[in-house]
Amino acid sequence: MPELPEVEILVRHLAPLLKGKKVRAVEVRRKKVLGRTREEELSRTLRGATFTDLTRRGKYLLFELRSPVQKNAVTLVGHLGMTGRMYLLAKNETLPKHAAVVLKLSEHQMVYEDARYFGRLTLERGGLDKLGPEPLGDEFTAQYFAAALKRSGQAIKVKLLDQTLVAGVGNIYASEALFRAGISPRRPANKLSATQTKVLVEKIREVLKEAIRFGSTVPLDYAGDSKKDRLFYYGGIDDESDFYQERLLVYDRRGQKCVRCRTPIKRLVQAARSTFYCPSCQRA
DNA sequence: CACCATGTTCCTTG
């Protein structure tokens, strides 16, 4: 579920539901997701604290809380990994099989579930410092990106996944942005022309904004059946409307005709991840 | 059974 747009939508969804709510108890069901944070420390820190804000940095969720007793602000840092989800359930509803951490509020409980447990919910700030600029922010300019890409001969698709270059682009939107920019995923980063770099920056912003806009139109129901939870799945499942089908132009479309030129979409593996592209529109 | 999966980190090699 998690690239920048999905995390952004989640933040917008949860922020108003959490603000002002107080944590009554913390239930850790899978210690692994705490990273180096000790379970006892997490409980002690969060119990009695009130959510004041929820923001995002790259693919990280930043929960801000204030504790009346300890009086200093606390940041709870979340990352959804590949399969993490967060949502509120009514107080005594049944928890899902892979609930990793549950924050008990007065009338609800905030569930962080993660089937593969690749995600994290911790008090560690580390990891955030290494992140590159926000792709939708002012610092992510063609000039910045050109300078950053110049230092590497690695394939541009692989560089797009490097969170220290730009924070929040993942495997799906990397393929989508390159397709829209008409750039081969194999192109060495330091061989992009100034024009290509500029177009790529624009397309990255465009594809992420579109995904956020798309997500904003879908009613969220995280607790529901995952097959119906379309927002956080890229599609190709079943009975998709045109609206859903048009969303991703190349991702997971190997063998299907390119929407622009009808050439079959190809799949290749880079850095152990799938890349989808049109061999005609995105020439080496 | 085989292969694939929205992410990140650690290890090895050069």
Add this chain to the structure above:
DNA sequence: CCAAGGAACATGGT
């Protein structure tokens, strides 16, 4: 020290 490649993490879907 750095870049690059690969395995590992853990579970589920097709």
